[in-house]
Amino acid sequence: MKKFNLEMSVGVFMMVGLMAVAYMTLNLGGLELFGGNYYKVHASFTSVSGLKAGARVEIA
Numbered sequence: 001m002k003k004f005n006l007e008m009s010v011g012v013f014m015m016v017g018l019m020a021v022a023y024m025t026l027n028l029g030g031l032e033l034f035g036g037n038y039y040k041v042h043a044s045f046t047s048v049s050g051l052k053a054g055a056r057v058e059i060a
Contacts, residue, residue, distance in 0.1 A: 041059075
């Protein structure tokens, strides 16, 4: 019975650890599995007069 409890504890610990690693990987990688019908684009411009920080920009 003690061996079963130890094995169960180790199994639960490993599952929680793997889920935490997967969560961190997705968050740090910027991936979205559910929702998120958009993507980020980084661009450099010489002049952005008229734009405010955080304003929406659409690509024509």
